[in-house]
Structure formats: C-alpha cells, structure tokens
Amino acid sequence: MARDREQQKGDLLVLAPTGEDATVIARVLSSRSFDTRIVASLTEVCELLRNEEGLSVSGLVVTEEALEGEAAVLIKCLEDQAAWSDLPTCVLIVAGNPDSAAVRWRFFEALGNVTLLARPLTVEALLSAARGLLRARARQLQTKRHLDELKAAALMLEQRVAQRTEELMAVEQTLRQAQKMEAIGQLTGGIAHDFNNLLQVISSNMELIKVRIRQGRMVEIERHAQSATEATQRAAALTHRLLAFSRRQTLDPKPVDANQLVSDMLELLQRTLGPSISVNTAFAHDLHLALCDPPQLENVVLNLCINARDAMPEGGELRLMTENSKLRGRATVLHDLPEGDYVVLSVTDTGCGMTPEIAAKAFDPFFTTKPIGQGTGLGLSMVYGFTRQSGGKVTIDSRVGAGTTVSIYLPKLEGDDFPVAIKSQAPTAPLVASPKTVLVIDDESAVRTLCAEVLREAGYNVIEAGDGLAGLSLLESNLHFDMLVTDIGMPGINGREMADRARRTRPELRVLYITGYAEKAAFPNGNVDPGSHLLTKPFAIQDLLARVEQIIAAEKS
Known part of the structure; x- marks a missing residue:
C-alpha cells in the first residue's frame, strides 16, 4: 500500500451522483491512504484535466449513471489531452442491465483506457481497481518525464546549434573582412604601382621640357609633351576601368544592335589581332536590341578580343557569337539575374585556356597572368563592372588546352521609344561663327x-x-x-x-x-x-x- 501511495501524484476523482455512493467510495479509498476528490459532474472533471495538463488527476472512478447524457463531454475532453496523457478510468456498472451494457460498450470503444467493475463490489475489488489506476497513471507520468527530457535536450541542442551557427557566422564575417582587406590591399597596391609609374613619366617629361626651354632646344619639346600626354591618357584609361569595375561610371544607355556594332568593329579587330588569328562570326538573325552604353560595349568587345589574342600566341580562331536568351525560374537563380529576355554576346578563342582556380580570379582587379608590363589586370574586371551596372552579367567558361568563352548578358530593350544607336562618333569642332x-x-x-x-x-x-x-x-x-x-x-x-x-x-x-x-x-x-x-x-x-x-x-x- 505504501508503494501505491508513493506512486500517486494527484487525486483520484470520484463521480457518483446517486445517494451516498460518492461519499462511501471516497471514505474507503481515503482509509487506505488514497488521495481522493469528489466531483459533481463530468464538466468539473474536464476542467481539472485542462488545468496544467491534468497533473492534479491520477484517475477517475465514475458510476455509469453519471455518464448518461454527458458521455460525449468526457470523450471530447479526453481526446484533447496532452500527448502523454490517457486518463485511467474505472466505470462502476450494474451487472445484468442490457440497456447499460449498450452504453457501456459505446463508451469503452470510444475511450479505450477504461476498466469496467460490476456492482455490488467488494472493498478489495475497489482497492485493486484504484491501484491499477495509479499504476497506469504512474507509467504515463514516467512517459511525460521522458518527453520533457527529450524536449529539454532538443532545446539545448537547438541552442547549441544556434550558438555554433552564430560563432561560425562570426568567423565567416571575420574571414570576409580579411578577404576584403586583402582585396583592398591588392587594389590599392596595384593603383599605387601603376599611377606612380605614370606620374613618373609625366613629371620627368615636364622637367625635361623646362630644361629644353632653358637650353633653347625647342625641337625636342614636342616629343616630351607627347610622352606626357600618352601617360595622361593611360592614367585616364586606368581610372575609367577602375570606375567600371566598381560600377560607379556614369553610363549613357541607348538601344544597340549588337550584330551591327560587332560588324562595324571587324576591320579594327582584324588589324588588332593580326594575321595569325582568323575572326569568325555567328549572328542571331532575330537578335533583340540591347540596352547599354554603345561606346562602353565597344570597349568591352575590344578588351575581350585582345585577351583572346594574348591567349593564342601561336595563332588560332576567334569566334564572335550573338543570341537571345530567355531567363525564367531556376535559370534566374543560377545567373543571379531577374527574369526576362537578354542579349548574349560571346567571345570564344582556341587558346591555352585557364584552370578553375585562375578562372575564379579572372574578374579580380589587378589580377593577371601576363608578364610584368604586359597587362594591368583590369580588363576583365572592367567587363564585369560594366555588365553588372548595365543590368546584366558576364560568365567565363574555360578549359586548359581547349580555349575560353566569355559571355556577356545584356538586358533586352523593352519598347521602341529610342532611335537605334550603333556607334558613337565624335564630331570635329570648328570655331563658332557667332559668340555663344x-x-x-x-x-x-x-x-x-x-x-x-x-x-x-x-x-x-x-x-x-x-x-x-x-x-x-x-x-x-x-x-x-x-x-x-x-x-x-x-x-x-x-x-x-x-x-x-x-x-x-x-x-x-x-x-x-x-x-x-x-x-x-x-x-x-x-x-x-x-x-x-x-x-x-x-x-x-x-x-x-x-x-x-x-x-x-x-x-x-
């Protein structure tokens, strides 16, 4: 009996509305050290079960007449119990009553965890049933403790994962900052190196001009002035590429027929690339108009072709191709571009190609595999910045020994409110006829x-x-x-x-x-x-x- 008493963690509820049944049952159970509580209705039983998940209830002893008309209330209440709880119930029935048998079986089928005890009953039968209720409830409480432990462990694991994730994010942020500082160091170092060289050329030529003026050697001044001018132009090109890479250049976008633009550049490209490289084109016949800055696009094409030439020192084939591309769904995620129509211009060479490690760095500013003095490392970074600022992107596909394809995606012109711009031409400037x-x-x-x-x-x-x-x-x-x-x-x-x-x-x-x-x-x-x-x-x-x-x-x- 002491063991049963130790297992009891709540009251045994007694619901017997007829006569003194409830009082008698409660007195018998209490005399054996069971904690009991007489309730007046199934509604009260349900209120106790809803309070703190029913921890104050160890079981229910109920007479079958108490179920008449209210069985549905109890069934609904038990269906809403916590996951660990299945209230042990003992129903005191009247033996030999066919009407009560029908109710009894419907109730039993609905609840499941029910013990039927026929009246009249002995004290030992009642005490045995009460002990059964307590043991069943004790097992449920043990299950609850296990569930609580699992929840606590899951919460702790979740907290540890969150903490670890936060630590990893902090490490990642530190790494990104270190990479950013390394990139800035590389960028500023490259800028300082190239600009110092250019400033040296300009400064030295200006000093020599002063010396030649004092010496009266005027014929040599133009040569020094031309050298300083060329250094200035190289410095200007360097800043333009830097601004293009950082997407801070100011663009003048116009409708562009990429087929026509490339066609007009073919003679220039052939002269630039030399006789050892053959230039072929594959133009889409129904190519959309692109929206971008025409002179900047010309500069991009020229840069890509020069890079291709440098990758084919023994000669080879250069292919310029245009096509339309429609990005939808997953393709927009892969290309990191909004859904829509794009014009794609690709430059393919049959050169030496690049390893994946080099290709991954190809767009980094001042990164170059060319010998010192033969490249600034800003050509592809300028292409990257221009395409991004124009609402597109650039991709690179390269294999060692098989060549490289660089493709630029430019947004299709929506609408036809602009005149088509193909090439920009700088007009000559005569002196003004009348003062402005x-x-x-x-x-x-x-x-x-x-x-x-x-x-x-x-x-x-x-x-x-x-x-x-x-x-x-x-x-x-x-x-x-x-x-x-x-x-x-x-x-x-x-x-x-x-x-x-x-x-x-x-x-x-x-x-x-x-x-x-x-x-x-x-x-x-x-x-x-x-x-x-x-x-x-x-x-x-x-x-x-x-x-x-x-x-x-x-x-x-």
Whole structure:
C-alpha cells in the first residue's frame, strides 16, 4: 500500500451522483491512504484535466449513471489531452442491465483506457481497481518525464546549434573582412604601382621640357609633351576601368544592335589581332536590341578580343557569337539575374585556356597572368563592372588546352521609344561663327580656368563660377546662357541638383557634365538624364570643344 501511495501524484476523482455512493467510495479509498476528490459532474472533471495538463488527476472512478447524457463531454475532453496523457478510468456498472451494457460498450470503444467493475463490489475489488489506476497513471507520468527530457535536450541542442551557427557566422564575417582587406590591399597596391609609374613619366617629361626651354632646344619639346600626354591618357584609361569595375561610371544607355556594332568593329579587330588569328562570326538573325552604353560595349568587345589574342600566341580562331536568351525560374537563380529576355554576346578563342582556380580570379582587379608590363589586370574586371551596372552579367567558361568563352548578358530593350544607336562618333569642332555664352562651374579653380581659357580662345563668351550655389545664383538671374558646363561633385549642392533647380526657370537649358567620378547621389541609376551630356575627366581640349559645339548645334536644329 505504501508503494501505491508513493506512486500517486494527484487525486483520484470520484463521480457518483446517486445517494451516498460518492461519499462511501471516497471514505474507503481515503482509509487506505488514497488521495481522493469528489466531483459533481463530468464538466468539473474536464476542467481539472485542462488545468496544467491534468497533473492534479491520477484517475477517475465514475458510476455509469453519471455518464448518461454527458458521455460525449468526457470523450471530447479526453481526446484533447496532452500527448502523454490517457486518463485511467474505472466505470462502476450494474451487472445484468442490457440497456447499460449498450452504453457501456459505446463508451469503452470510444475511450479505450477504461476498466469496467460490476456492482455490488467488494472493498478489495475497489482497492485493486484504484491501484491499477495509479499504476497506469504512474507509467504515463514516467512517459511525460521522458518527453520533457527529450524536449529539454532538443532545446539545448537547438541552442547549441544556434550558438555554433552564430560563432561560425562570426568567423565567416571575420574571414570576409580579411578577404576584403586583402582585396583592398591588392587594389590599392596595384593603383599605387601603376599611377606612380605614370606620374613618373609625366613629371620627368615636364622637367625635361623646362630644361629644353632653358637650353633653347625647342625641337625636342614636342616629343616630351607627347610622352606626357600618352601617360595622361593611360592614367585616364586606368581610372575609367577602375570606375567600371566598381560600377560607379556614369553610363549613357541607348538601344544597340549588337550584330551591327560587332560588324562595324571587324576591320579594327582584324588589324588588332593580326594575321595569325582568323575572326569568325555567328549572328542571331532575330537578335533583340540591347540596352547599354554603345561606346562602353565597344570597349568591352575590344578588351575581350585582345585577351583572346594574348591567349593564342601561336595563332588560332576567334569566334564572335550573338543570341537571345530567355531567363525564367531556376535559370534566374543560377545567373543571379531577374527574369526576362537578354542579349548574349560571346567571345570564344582556341587558346591555352585557364584552370578553375585562375578562372575564379579572372574578374579580380589587378589580377593577371601576363608578364610584368604586359597587362594591368583590369580588363576583365572592367567587363564585369560594366555588365553588372548595365543590368546584366558576364560568365567565363574555360578549359586548359581547349580555349575560353566569355559571355556577356545584356538586358533586352523593352519598347521602341529610342532611335537605334550603333556607334558613337565624335564630331570635329570648328570655331563658332557667332559668340555663344557658356557658364563654366567647377570648384577646382585650375580645371575651371583651363576650360574657360580653351572656350574663350574658340570664340565663346565664358562666365565662371566656383561652386554650385554661385552658379545657381547666376542661372536664376536675367543673364543669357546658351549652355552650362559643370562639374558634378561640388560643395554645397552638386552639379546635378543645381542643373535640376535651374531648369525650373530654364527648361531648355543644355548641360554638359564634366567629372572624373559621378557620385551615386547625383545619378542613382548610373545614367545621365535626357537632355544632358557627359564628358569624363581627364579629357582632351579638342574633345571639350567638340562636345560644346555639338550640343549648341543640336540646340539650333
């Protein structure tokens, strides 16, 4: 009996609504140290079972008359028990009652964990049934403890996994930061190396020009000036490629027929590649128009072809191919591009190819396998930046000894609101026939003064301003201006914001932006506004004059 008592963790409920049955049953059980509790209805039984998962209940002793009309209530309540609980129930039946037998069996089939005990019954029969209820409940509580232990272990495991995941993410973040710093170190080191060389060439030539002037050897000045100019152009190309890689160059996207663009470049490409390399094309006949910056696309094609030439020192075949591509579903994930139609331009060579390790680094800035002095390592990184900024991507497929294919994906032009642009041509710039007034704004006084001097010598009336606020004040005055030449990044307000505000009163204002770096704040999508033009620093004097004349001539027409 003591053992049974130790197993009891809750009350034995007694439900016997007729006469003194409940009192008698409870007294007998209590006399044997069973904790009992008399309940008035099945509803009360259900309330106790719902409270704290029924831990306060060890079992139920119920007379069959108490089930009349309320059996469904108890069945529903038992169906809603916790997973570990199956309340042991002892039903006290009246032997030989055919009506009660039918109810009894329906109840038994519905519940399962029920003991039937016929009345009248002996004390020992009642105590034996009570002990059975307690043992059954004790096993259920043991199951609950095991479940709780499993839940606790699962929670602990989940916490450890979360902690470990957090630690791994921290390590990964540290690794990414280290890789980022390594890349920045490689980038800045490459920039410093190349620019120092170029600055050395420019500085030395300028010093020699001064010496030759003092010596009176004027005939040699042009040679030194040309050398300095070429170094300046190489420096400009280097910065342009860096901006392209970082996707910070300002683009002027137009509809482009890639078939026509490549066709127009074939003569140039054949001269560049040399007689040992044959150039073949495979153009799609129904090729979509692409939307991108035409001169930049020409530069990309030329870079890819030069890389292909360098991979075929003994000669070989170069193949230029175009096709349409429709990316949907899984393909968009694989290419990391939005769903849509794309124009694909591929350059394939029969050269030496690359190992997977080298191909994985091919787009890294300043990474090159060429000998020192034969490559900057910025060609493919520029291609990567241009395609990404244009809404596309570039892929590389290479096998050692089998050649390389580089494919660029460019978004298809949606709509036909643009005239097709195939190649950009820089017009020559004659001196102006009648004076035009140009407002020049740049916070760098040396640049502003040089631009103004060049334009004045070409016959323009020039007014200067040192920053955006001063320029805006002039534009909001009654002075007449035929066009505006302005830097973009300036203190106060940038050139883009100044031009936008000026156009509120001068809607037809023609603008030429001159900049070495177009901040994203000025051009969030990386593209110049319609009606505006861009000239990237450093630029040649003739390029500035040509663009100004072109813009003014367009205004006349």
